[in-house]
Amino acid sequence: MYELFFRNFNNKVKLSAEEESQIKNYLTPKKLRKKQYLLQEGDICKTIAFVEKGILKAYSTDEQGNEHIIQFGLEGWIISDLYSFLTNEPAVYNIEAIEDSELVLISKSAHEELLLKVPKYETFTRLNITNAYLTMQKRITSIISSPLEERYAKFIEIYPDIVQRVPQHMIASYMGLSPETLSRVRRRISTK
Amino acid sequence: MYELFFRNFNNKVKLSAEEESQIKNYLTPKKLRKKQYLLQEGDICKTIAFVEKGILKAYSTDEQGNEHIIQFGLEGWIISDLYSFLTNEPAVYNIEAIEDSELVLISKSAHEELLLKVPKYETFTRLNITNAYLTMQKRITSIISSPLEERYAKFIEIYPDIVQRVPQHMIASYMGLSPETLSRVRRRISTK
DNA sequence: CCATAAAATTGACCAAAATCAATACTTTTT
DNA sequence: AAAAAGTATTGATTTTGGTCAATTTTATGG
Numbered sequence: 001m002y003e004l005f006f007r008n009f010n011n012k013v014k015l016s017a018e019e020e021s022q023i024k025n026y027l028t029p030k031k032l033r034k035k036q037y038l039l040q041e042g043d044i045c046k047t048i049a050f051v052e053k054g055i056l057k058a059y060s061t062d063e064q065g066n067e068h069i070i071q072f073g074l075e076g077w078i079i080s081d082l083y084s085f086l087t088n089e090p091a092v093y094n095i096e097a098i099e100d101s102e103l104v105l106i107s108k109s110a111h112e113e114l115l116l117k118v119p120k121y122e123t124f125t126r127l128n129i130t131n132a133y134l135t136m137q138k139r140i141t142s143i144i145s146s147p148l149e150e151r152y153a154k155f156i157e158i159y160p161d162i163v164q165r166v167p168q169h170m171i172a173s174y175m176g177l178s179p180e181t182l183s184r185v186r187r188r189i190s191t192k
Numbered sequence: 193m194y195e196l197f198f199r200n201f202n203n204k205v206k207l208s209a210e211e212e213s214q215i216k217n218y219l220t221p222k223k224l225r226k227k228q229y230l231l232q233e234g235d236i237c238k239t240i241a242f243v244e245k246g247i248l249k250a251y252s253t254d255e256q257g258n259e260h261i262i263q264f265g266l267e268g269w270i271i272s273d274l275y276s277f278l279t280n281e282p283a284v285y286n287i288e289a290i291e292d293s294e295l296v297l298i299s300k301s302a303h304e305e306l307l308l309k310v311p312k313y314e315t316f317t318r319l320n321i322t323n324a325y326l327t328m329q330k331r332i333t334s335i336i337s338s339p340l341e342e343r344y345a346k347f348i349e350i351y352p353d354i355v356q357r358v359p360q361h362m363i364a365s366y367m368g369l370s371p372e373t374l375s376r377v378r379r380r381i382s383t384k
Numbered sequence: 385c386c387a388t389a390a391a392a393t394t395g396a397c398c399a400a401a402a403t404c405a406a407t408a409c410t411t412t413t414t
Numbered sequence: 415a416a417a418a419a420g421t422a423t424t425g426a427t428t429t430t431g432g433t434c435a436a437t438t439t440t441a442t443g444g
Contacts, residue, residue, distance in 0.1 A: 060333055060337055062337050062338070066337075068333070068336045068337040070329065070332060070333055070336070082322070082325070082326060082329075083326050083329070086322070092333070119311065122314060122315065122318060123314065125318060126314060126317060126318040126321065129318065129321050129322050129325055130274070130278070130321050132325055133274070133321055133324055133325040133328065134274060134275050136325065136328040136329060136332060137262065137274075137275070137328060139332060140262060140328060140331060140332060140335075141252055141260070141262055141284070143332075143335060143368060144260045144262070144365075144366075144367075144368035145252055145254050145258075145260035145368075146254070148430090148431090167390085167391060167392090168391075168392065169390095169391070169392080173336075174336075175336075176335060176336035176337075177431080177432090178431075178432055178433080179391080179392075179393095180392090180393080180394085180431085180432075180433080180434095181430090181431055181432070182392095183392060183393055183394085184393085184394090184431090186392095186393095187393085187394095340400090340401090359420085359421065359422090360421075360422070361420095361421070361422080369401080369402090370401070370402055370403075371421085371422075371423095372401085372402075372403080372404095372422090372423080372424085373400090373401055373402070374422095375422060375423055375424085376401090376423090376424090379423085379424095
């Protein structure tokens, strides 16, 4: 149980057996079926979720009811509405399973205790958030400075697994495009 | 010296006088004149810079030589090419002073030692990167889900100081727009 | 295995933003 | 104070992506 979580943790910060079992006490497993929600807009986000298995999406909805995917969460990734989690404000994102998924949940109180009691947990957190930040930064750079075809080519290069497992219109949503436009971008790329 | 830096630090994590003077040993002040560079694309980013005074911009350039601003750094903000700093890969961003500026620099070795020796520095770092992450996330959400006029309105609401002090075409660049388009957006907003 | 739903493609048309070019306005430098 | 450099606005035109609608393709649940 929690295999991937601890493999990931140990890759970043090596844990002793005692530390590992200490941390285990703070974790909760959760399974979600496809289309089930981990979080709905307006609720307070009570947990950070580490994805052991499956894929989820975090998305916001605009006035016209269109969904805009802000993040995918695959195996090994962490997904949450971090702002809501940290501030207890209502969430602006929905988090929904795209496939049947298995999660490791860390509640707010668990998170806070772990930060106080297990220094390596703070390091783990810092490294995770740093990764997430760098990923976002690359994404913005790509949005504001690369032509569409390049952006999509880069996307499939970095996330071949997402392309395999996620419907195309969700990738369009993630890229801020209509499904039709992404379809045309793909055709343009393939006819070269 | 380093007033804003330590005010900021203490707001996030309260330091004792000893800790404060210990940390001081790792800091280096630096002044930049307007248009001078802290970092040029291709160089290795050797420092994290905390802005005591002034404004800087971090930007990438595309094939056609257009610059794309990924981040502004004002008083109280941290600016760096973090990826380059952490990995020693060549920087993809240029960092340039928009006004005469005063910086507090933290070198790579200082950063690493501080992380090991001063636990509160790790917390400070974690909180900073968390803020930066949340800021980026809001920015992407806004890009992929809000109409232009709303995006600009939100921008001037959140960053009135940037609007005051930075030429408009740089804000356009930050938003991923041509200067002409931003000018027109502004006109549309003002005639309502 | 079929029926239905979901997803992707394609075409026609429309809207938004980029580009190009000219001009006005502001700031900085000398 | 004049010249130069930098900045912002405006108009005309082109390009890009969005919208709407129809059709094909693929996936899924009974």
